[in-house]
Amino acid sequence: EPPGLARLSPGAPPQAPDLLYADGLRAYAAGAWAPAVALLREALRSQAALGRARRDCGARCAAEPGAALPAVLLDAPDSGPGPAQGAWERLLLRAALRRAECLTQCGVQRLGPGGAARLRVGSALRDAFRRREPYNYLQRAYYQLKKLDLAAAAAHTFFVANPTHLQMREDMAKYRRMSRVRPQSFRDLETPPYWAAYDDGLELLGRQEAGLALPRLEEALQESLAQVESCRAGCEGPEEQQREEEEEEGTGGQGGLYETIAGHWIRVLQCRQRCVGDTATRPGRSFPVPDFLPSQLRRLHEAHAQVGNLSQAMENVLSVLLFYPEDEAAKKALNQYQAQLGEPRPGLGPREDIRQFILRSLGEKRQLYYAMEHLGTSFKDPDSWTPAAVIPEALREKLREDQEKRPWDHEPPQPKPLTHWKDVLLLEGVTLTQDARQLNGSERAVLDGLLTPAECGLLLQLAKDAAEAGARSGYRGRRSPHTPHERFEGLTVLKAAQLARAGAVGSQGAKLLLEVSERVRTLTQAYFSPERPLHLSFTHLVCRSAIEGEQEQRMDLSHPVHADNCVLDPDTGECWREPPAYTYRDYSGLLYLNDDFHGGDLFFTEPNALTVTAQVRPRCGRLVAFSSGGENPHGVWAVTRGRRCALALWHTWAPEHREQEWTEAKELLKEPEEEEEEEEEEEETPSRDPSPEPPSRRLQRVQDRVGKPPRVREEL
Ligand SMILES: O=C(O)CCC(=O)C(=O)O
Numbered sequence: 001e002p003p004g005l006a007r008l009s010p011g012a013p014p015q016a017p018d019l020l021y022a023d024g025l026r027a028y029a030a031g032a033w034a035p036a037v038a039l040l041r042e043a044l045r046s047q048a049a050l051g052r053a054r055r056d057c058g059a060r061c062a063a064e065p066g067a068a069l070p071a072v073l074l075d076a077p078d079s080g081p082g083p084a085q086g087a088w089e090r091l092l093l094r095a096a097l098r099r100a101e102c103l104t105q106c107g108v109q110r111l112g113p114g115g116a117a118r119l120r121v122g123s124a125l126r127d128a129f130r131r132r133e134p135y136n137y138l139q140r141a142y143y144q145l146k147k148l149d150l151a152a153a154a155a156h157t158f159f160v161a162n163p164t165h166l167q168m169r170e171d172m173a174k175y176r177r178m179s180r181v182r183p184q185s186f187r188d189l190e191t192p193p194y195w196a197a198y199d200d201g202l203e204l205l206g207r208q209e210a211g212l213a214l215p216r217l218e219e220a221l222q223e224s225l226a227q228v229e230s231c232r233a234g235c236e237g238p239e240e241q242q243r244e245e246e247e248e249e250g251t252g253g254q255g256g257l258y259e260t261i262a263g264h265w266i267r268v269l270q271c272r273q274r275c276v277g278d279t280a281t282r283p284g285r286s287f288p289v290p291d292f293l294p295s296q297l298r299r300l301h302e303a304h305a306q307v308g309n310l311s312q313a314m315e316n317v318l319s320v321l322l323f324y325p326e327d328e329a330a331k332k333a334l335n336q337y338q339a340q341l342g343e344p345r346p347g348l349g350p351r352e353d354i355r356q357f358i359l360r361s362l363g364e365k366r367q368l369y370y371a372m373e374h375l376g377t378s379f380k381d382p383d384s385w386t387p388a389a390v391i392p393e394a395l396r397e398k399l400r401e402d403q404e405k406r407p408w409d410h411e412p413p414q415p416k417p418l419t420h421w422k423d424v425l426l427l428e429g430v431t432l433t434q435d436a437r438q439l440n441g442s443e444r445a446v447l448d449g450l451l452t453p454a455e456c457g458l459l460l461q462l463a464k465d466a467a468e469a470g471a472r473s474g475y476r477g478r479r480s481p482h483t484p485h486e487r488f489e490g491l492t493v494l495k496a497a498q499l500a501r502a503g504a505v506g507s508q509g510a511k512l513l514l515e516v517s518e519r520v521r522t523l524t525q526a527y528f529s530p531e532r533p534l535h536l537s538f539t540h541l542v543c544r545s546a547i548e549g550e551q552e553q554r555m556d557l558s559h560p561v562h563a564d565n566c567v568l569d570p571d572t573g574e575c576w577r578e579p580p581a582y583t584y585r586d587y588s589g590l591l592y593l594n595d596d597f598h599g600g601d602l603f604f605t606e607p608n609a610l611t612v613t614a615q616v617r618p619r620c621g622r623l624v625a626f627s628s629g630g631e632n633p634h635g636v637w638a639v640t641r642g643r644r645c646a647l648a649l650w651h652t653w654a655p656e657h658r659e660q661e662w663t664e665a666k667e668l669l670k671e672p673e674e675e676e677e678e679e680e681e682e683e684e685t686p687s688r689d690p691s692p693e694p695p696s697r698r699l700q701r702v703q704d705r706v707g708k709p710p711r712v713r714e715e716l
């Protein structure tokens with residue numbers, strides 16, 4: 001029997017997560033897949049049970065009369081005559097003893113002998129669980145057991161929290177290629193549901209569906225608050241104490257009774273204050289959604305106002321004002337709602353949940369600032385709404401200085417509305433393969449999975465058909481403008497639409513070209529420019545082919561090093577944003593369609609145009625996106641065999657440089673049915689589309705040619 005299985009006797013109280021995990025990994029290493037799965041799952045279950053028990057017990061014991069703090073102690077120490085000297089000490093410590101007793105009993109009831117203390121895990125393991133490491137092992141074990149649905153779910157769960165994990169990226173691609181894995185299999189087994197509610201709410205709002213968005217937005221807010229509570233309960237657990245011991249190790253943090261109590265209490269408060277940020281940080285991200293709660297309240301009041309729920313709009317906007325009393329937009333909205341409501345409604349105030357939340361948080365901040373001023377502890381206030389009055393005078397000056405000195409500490413480097421990221425990461429299996437850091441640059445990214453093999457096939461066919469149509473009309477594939485050793489064919493979206501209209505190419509391909517360019521635009525905007533819309537300014541499908549017999553001793557490039565929106569001077573490294581460069585291009589995208597050619601890798605260089613800093617191999621569905629300026633000089637190595645096709649497109653912030661042809665092409669490609677609706681009586685003119693073929697069949701043909709998705713037997 002593999003090690004550790006004895007731990008899994010049914011009905012027994014949960015075992016310690018770290019022991020289970022260690023046994024699970026041993027079983028895994030021994031290739032005992034089924035026990036590995038059982039143990040790893042039990043480790044996750046036990047860890048979750050521990051969290052739940054702590055939260056529930058915390059809530060229950062806080063509500064227990066004997067264990068709650070006497071009301072008299074809840075007032076500030078200087079608010080009038082308190083209990084007689086020495087009495088508060090007795091009251092406080094008696095309540096603490098009683099609370100500890102309650103928590104211990106509750107833990108034993110919920111988790112068996114030893115309670116929560118028996119299950120506590122070290123910080124390294126806690127981090128591993130936070131990083132969702134067990135899911136990486138789980139997915140492989142499931143895979144070995146041929147449980148592909150679960151394997152894909154586990155892989156996805158891990159990948160969500162580790163979006164740049166290289167191995168998992170490849171594994172994910174393999175799962176996607178497996179015909180027996182359905183898209184629904186890629187589900188997240190861990191992310192708390194409030195993110196789904198939050199994303200749904202935003203999406204519905206984006207579609208002007210305020211009525212449908214409201215329940216989701218409300219759910220998101222309530223569930224985020226619940227998550228904050230759960231996180232806060234965790235702050236009272238032994239882990240915090242342990243962290244404290246670890247941090248103080250070697251610093252001789254041995255105080256007396258009150259120093260120790262105060263020290264521990266400060267840690268608990270610091271931990272609690274971190275909870276909103278934790279709740280607002282999506283799995284796999286380093287930074288929280290900024291102003292998570294106030295911004296949800298803003299959306300709520302606006303949505304309520306839109307559907308005419310004025311009193312709820314009031315409650316929510318008043319809640320925003322609790323965070324930011326000087327918020328001009330909120331004040332204006334408030335006046336408007338008041339005017340619309342007519343007579344004043346005395347009962348109408350801010351939301352109770354938010355009022356409580358703010359009061360409690362401010363109380364904690366006061367204590368933390370007090371300790372900072374008088375005990376020298378540190379506290380980095382995570383909130384931007386803290387009123388200045390809460391910060392002691394003596395600290396204000398210093399904090400301001402720090403802020404000026406180190407702005408990056410206070411402004412996270414990527415304060416983008418992370419909601420859009422969902423689209424980037426999860427849009428039909430798109431994955432972030434390399435980010436700017438991995439590509440040694442500032443604004444660069446490689447994303448994979450934008451096209452299926454069938455779609456690449458369709459676009460390649462389009463390029464081929466268009467080239468043949470050109471040849472028939474006496475227009476031979478030109479030599480490349482960049483090198484005499486290659487041929488070069490470019491097809492714009494408008495040309496593609498015209499050819500489709502004339503029946504020279506399939507309209508499927510032409511439509512796909514439009515659709516895909518929009519897909520790239522959406523992703524590029526989400527990734528690089530979420531707060532400012534990007535427009536397509538130019539799109540074309542480019543194929544470069546090696547001219548046979550002219551490849552010996554080639555020294556030149558397929559595309560010399562250049563920047564896309566400025567004229568690069570390699571001698572000085574400067575880049576002049578002036579004509580003949582296309583100065584209005586802001587972001588570039590290259591979406592590759594194939595890899596069956598030699599050479600042709602894209603590379604980035606230093607501004608000297610010589611030193612290569614990163615290199616990308618084209619392949620079907622891979623998008624390289626980057627800012628178009630002098631920070632991204634790039635070129636293409638010679639294509640020495642075969643034909644390399646890519647969709648090259650540029651995005652602009654300037655609406656006046658939006659591609660007109662795109663709209664024209666869209667018009668041209670409108671379904672005949674749609675046109676018929678407009679011009680009801682028009683006869684169908686067969687010349688337009690000589691041999692219409694049902695789209696499904698045409699797609700099928702492409703699939704036949706590209707080959708079925710390989711039934712992957714590869715070792716993961
Ligand atoms: O095809 C490529 O990989 C790069 C092309 C390019 O840089 C351009 O057209 O500006």
Ligand SMILES: [Fe+3]
Pocket residue numbers: 562563564588634
């Ligand atoms: Fe370029």
